[in-house]
Amino acid sequence: MSAAEALRAAHAFGVRVTVDNESLVVEASAPPPDAVLDALSRYKAAIVALLRPLQGRPTADDWACCVVKWLNQDPAPSPPGRCAWCGRPESPGAVVLPFGTEPGTHTWLHGECWPAWHQERMAGGNAALRTMAT
Numbered sequence: 001m002s003a004a005e006a007l008r009a010a011h012a013f014g015v016r017v018t019v020d021n022e023s024l025v026v027e028a029s030a031p032p033p034d035a036v037l038d039a040l041s042r043y044k045a046a047i048v049a050l051l052r053p054l055q056g057r058p059t060a061d062d063w064a065c066c067v068v069k070w071l072n073q074d075p076a077p078s079p080p081g082r083c084a085w086c087g088r089p090e091s092p093g094a095v096v097l098p099f100g101t102e103p104g105t106h107t108w109l110h111g112e113c114w115p116a117w118h119q120e121r122m123a124g125g126n127a128a129l130r131t132m133a134t
Contacts, residue, residue: 003046006039019051067125074128075105076121085113 001009010017013036015028024044026037040047078084083096084107090096098106099114109117 001039001043003043003050006036006043007047007050010036010040017047017051019048022048024048063129066129067122070125070128071121072101074125075100075102076107077105078108080106080108083108083110083113085109085117 007017010026010032013028013032014030015026015032015036017040018025018027024040024047026032026040076084077100080098081096082089083094088094088110094110096108096110097114099109099117100106107117
């Protein structure tokens with residue numbers, strides 16, 4: 001077994017392992033098997049070395065927040081009355097709604113078109129962040 005395998009085993013049993021100085025902090029909703037604790041203890045130094053560089057790095061939540069901020073700062077306004085995704089005009093059976101919070105930045109979409117439009121916008125935000133990170 002290696003340090004990485006010990007961490008994978010811990011995660012498989014719902015154990016969260018973090019580093020506090022030179023100590024491993026082990027959190028779990030239920031006591032993990034002794035074999036998992038033994039492996040974490042045996043590979044403690046290597047696990048600390050593996051996890052320490054990750055501390056202070058952005059988490060998935062941090063990146064999601066960055067994408068949302070990018071979306072807010074890079075709106076995709078469109079004129080009212082026509083869906084920005086499918087291009088069809090508003091009709092009695094297909095209302096076009098404004099999406100966005102700031103006046104002048106609304107994107108007008110059919111409710112059923114929003115998920116695809118939003119997915120594309122999120123992909124654009126992710127691509128912009130990847131470009132900034134390189």
